[in-house]
């Protein structure tokens with residue numbers, strides 16, 4: 163049976179720790195002296211305006227880009243993510259926004275894509291059982307694992323992509339905008355899924371622009387602004403504080419609208 167936790171760290175132990183991580187693209191400083199900690203059984207939301215450096219940070223951790231300087235510790239030791247394979251081998255899984263699924267293949271084939279149990283002799287039955295086990299552990303609602311991905315909803319596709327990333331028993335999973343373009347019910351399903359992954363002791367990093375989703379699922383909210391850390395918040399932090407950290411100003415069009423909206427709601431309730 164697939165155990166999606168693997169031999170992971172105990173809840174609360176540090177999984178990932180970044181210190182002074184910087185990344186330059188030629189003359190462009192995409193990231194400067196980033197610090198980030200993720201613990202086992204914790205969801206960390208990475209938020210920031212467009213161009214804040216979120217994608218660059220995730221790509222460094224996924225081995226797509228290499229940091230220009232700084233240290234990355236993973237499971238207690240300093241590591242170098244030289245390529246995507248190295249990150250995967252260490253136990254860092256990434257679900258990118260495009261999900262990288264094959265529309266015409268079924269759920270089983272997508273979960274095992276490139277990782278067939280025996281590439282010379284496809285053991286369809288064993289792979290189907292393993293796919294079901296994985297999806298059941300996630301309490302995922304997929305009608306049939308023999309359904310082509312093309313016929314699944316956005317939420318179900320996200321589920322398949324997450325299940326696929328758990329196959330290699332990672333210690334850390336990174337999700338890039340997992341609820342973008344999803345409806346209300348599908349978003350709730352994906353947020354539940356993230357909680358189940360967290361409850362199994364994995365460290366989770368979620369990039370999101372949706373503050374409601376971030377508050378609903380994150381244990382800590384790390385704000386990046388112009389490639390630098392700009393505060394760590396909790397879901398209880400006020401919208402005003404969060405928006406100020408994201409935009410870098412306490413008074414701006416977004417915060418004024420939020421304040422006016424809150425005042426109107428209060429007025430309505432009175």
Ligand SMILES: Nc1ncnc2c1ncn2[C@@H]1O[C@H](COP(=O)(O)OP(=O)(O)OP(=O)(O)O)[C@@H](O)[C@H]1O
Nearest residue numbers: 187190191192210211212213214215216217218219
């Ligand atoms: N390959 C690259 N070459 C040059 N500059 C880059 C490259 N990738 C990112 N950058 C720059 O790094 C900065 C951070 O970009 P990044 O895409 O990481 O931000 P982001 O927070 O993910 O934004 P978004 O929410 O729009 O995806 C930007 O100034 C961007 O132009």
